[in-house]
Amino acid sequence: MTKVRILGPRDQLLTFALPAVQQTGVLHPVACTVTHPLLATGEITPRLARLRRSLTRVIEDADRALAIFPEIGGAAAQWSGGLPRGARLARSIWRRAAALQREEQALLEERALIDKYSSFFSAFQALSSDLAADGAGYCLVLRRSDPGLLERLRSALHNAVGEGFELRTRPLPGEETAAVLSVPNPAAPAVERALAEAQVEEVPVPPSYGGRSLAEAIPRMLARAAGLPARIDAVHQELQALSRDHRPGLLALRKRAHDLLGQIEALSLVRMTPRAFVLDGWVPETKRATLLAALRDALGDAVAVEELEREKWTDATAPVVFSNPRLFRPFEELVRFMPLPRYGTVDPTPFLAVFFPMFFGLMLGDLGYGAILCAVAFLLWRRKGLAHSIGAIAGACGAFSLIFGAFFGELFGDLGHRLFGLHPLLFSREEALIPFLVLAVALGLVHVLLGLVLGAISSVHAHRREAVGRGVIAVMVVLVTVAILALSGILPRGFFTPSIIALLAAVPVLVVAEGLLGPIELLAALGNVLSYARIMALGTASVMMAVVANRMVGAVGSAAVGALLALLFHLVNFVLGLFGPTIHALRLHYVEFFGKFYSSGGAEYRPLRPWNTDSTQST
Amino acid sequence: MQYVWISLAAALAIGLPALCTAWAQSRIGPAVAASLAEKPQLGAVAVVLLAIPETMVILGFVVALMIVMRPGG
DSSP states (O other): OEEEEEEEEEEIIIIIIIIHHHHHOOOOOEOOOOOOOEEEEEEHHHHHHHHHHHHHHHHHHHHHHHHHHOSSSOOOOOOOSSSHHHHHHHHHHHHHHHHHHHHHHHHHHHHHHHHHHHHHHHHHHHTTSSSOSSEEEEEEEEETTTHHHHHHHHHHHHHHHTTOOOEEEEESSSEEEEEEEEOGGHHHHHHHHHHHTTOOOBBBGGGGGOSSSSHHHHHHHHHHHHHHHHHHHHHHHHHHHHHHHHHHHHHHHHHHHHHHHHHHHHHTOEEEEEEEEEEEEOOOGGHHHHHHHHHHHHHGOOEEEEEGGGGGGGGSSSSSOOOEEEEEEEEHHTTSSSBOTTTTTTOOOOHHHHHHHHHHHHHHHHHHHHHHHHHHHHHHHSOOOOHHHHHHHHHHHHHHHHHHHHHHHHTTTTTHHHHHHHOOOSSTTTOOOHHHHHHHHHHHHHHHHHHHEEEEHTTTOOHHHHHHHHHHHHHHHHHHHHHHHHHHSSSOOHHHHHHHHHHHHHHHHHHHHHOOOHHHHHHHHHHHHHHHHHHHHHHHHHHHHHHHHHHHHHHSSHHHHHHHHHHHHHHHHHHHHHHHHHHHHHHHIIIGGGGGGGOOOOEEEEOOOOOOOTTTOOO | OOOHHHHHHHHHHHHHHHHHHHHHHHHHHHHHHHHHOGGGHHHHHHHHHHHHHHHHHHHHHHHHHHHHHHHTT
C-alpha cells in the first residue's frame, strides 16, 4: 500500500476529481492529516444534504420498483437524464408497479377463493335448480363421518317447521355431503335454531360477494370467475411491459445515485482551502500510475499526486487487501471469518489453503466419499459468488480425501477391500490406530512449529523480544520431541541427555524473552501439538462408521433392507464427515496455528469505486 | 475379569468426557446462537467455542482406544 495525497482546484472537486477517482476504483480515501489555518473539512452544505436525501429516496424507490418487476428488459445503461427527472420517474414507476402488484395479488387471491368453492358449485346448483324461488335457501355441508347427522337434522327441522321444508342432498368428493334446504320465509328463524341444535353450519359466504347466502353468491362468483383469468393476464402483461420499458433506466438511475452518494460521503474526508482541495488515501502500489493517469486526464496539469513517505504514516492505519494467487483466493473466505490481519503482518491464506484440505482429507480419507464431495464441489464451483468459493474449497478437500483414501485403501470404508481387494498404500486406519495417531501428532508438530516460526518472523522488526521468545519456544518444542523419540527408542538413546541439557539451558532465555509466562507458553504449545490427535480420532470414527454401515447388509434378514440401511448409514456418515472435519480443521487453524502469529486489527480496503450490485461499499 | 475392568475403564474414558462435552455444548449452543443473531461476524468464534469442548470427548476416545489396545487389552 502507498499513501497518496491529491491536490487540485476546489471548483473541480465534485465535477471532475472525485468522479475520476471513483472511476479508477483504487483509492481508499481517509481523513486528511494536514493541519493548517486555511484548511477546512469538506462540509456537507445544505444543498448537498438535500441532494443526499433526494438520492436516498431515488435509490429506495428504484429498489422497491425493481423488486416488483420481473427480470425483463436490458442491462443498465448510462443514466442520461437529470436527477430531478429521475426522482420523479422512479417514484411514479414504483407507484404504478406497486398498484399493479396489489391488483394482481388481489385477483389471484380471489381466484384461489373461487377455486376453493368450485367443488360445491355444481352440487349446490343442481340441487337448487327447481326449488321455490320465494322461500329461504340454505347451503349446508354435512360430514359423512357422522352417519346419524342427516337423520338428526331432519328430525330437528320436522320439530321446528313440520312438513314445510325441502332438504336435498348430494355426495361431494371426499368425506362430505352437500345439502340444500328450502323453507318458507316465515319459518327461517325457527330453521336457523334447528340447524344450531343439530350442530350443522351453513357454508360461509365470502364477504366480497356479500349476498345473504351461498345460493345467492354462487351465480355472482361464477360470473366473476369467468372474467378473472383474462384480467390477471392483462395485469401481468402490463407489469411486464412496464419492466421492459423502465427496468434498464431504473438500473442506470440507481447506479448513478449510488455513485453520487459515494462521492458525497468521500467529500467529508476532503480538506479544502478557498481555492484548493487536499484528499488523502491509500492505493495499492501497482495501481498508483493508473490513478495518476486518470486524474491527469480529468484535470490536466491542475492536479498533483504526491506519495507520502513511509515515515509519515504508521502500519496501523493502512487498510488491508489480500493478494494471493488464484488457486488460494477462495480460502480468503475462511480467513475472513476472523478479524482481518493487521497491515504488514503475515497473511495466513496460503498456509490455510494447503493445511486445511490436508487435515480434512486425513479425517474423511475415503475414495467414495471423496468422489462424491468432488462432484458436489464441481456443481458449486460452476456457480458464481460465494458458492464458487465454497466449491473450490470443497474441491480441494475432496481431492485430498481421494489421495488419503488411496493411501488408506478405503472405498466406502472396507467395501473396496471386500469387492475389489483394495489394499492401503500407507496403512489401514481401521487397524493401525497408533501409526495414525503418530502421523496426526507429527503433522501437528510441523503445523505448530510453522506457526511459531511465522510468529518469530512477523515480529522480528517491531517486537524483537517476542520474536526471540517464539523462536526459543519452537526450539524447545523440537528438543522435547527429540527427547521423547530418544526415550521411546526411535532415535538413538544418546540424543536424550543432550536434548534435556539444551532444554534446561533454554529455560532462562525463554523467561528473559517472554517473561514468567514463557514456560506456560511452552506447555501451551505442547498441548496444542497433542490437540492434533483429533485428526486421528475423527478419522477413525469416520472409517468405523463406514465399516458398520457395510456390515448391515448381512446383519438383517433381507439383503435389500440391509442395503437400504447401509446406504442410509453411509449418507449419515458422509454428512457427519463433512461437518466434523470442517469444524475441527478450522479450529486447528484458528486456535492452534493462528494463535502463534496471527495479529488481527486490520482495516478493510474499501476503495471509492463505481457502484455495482455486488458492491459492499456503503453509501 | 481383567477384560471386564479394561472394558469398563475404556467406557469411562470416553463416556465421562462425552457427558461433560454434551453439558458444555448445551450451555454454549444457545449463547452462541444468540450472539450470532446480533453479530453474524462472530462466526469464527462460534466455531471455536463449539469445537473446544469436543476436545474432551475426542481425547477421551483416543485414551479409550489406547486402553483397549494396550498389551493384554
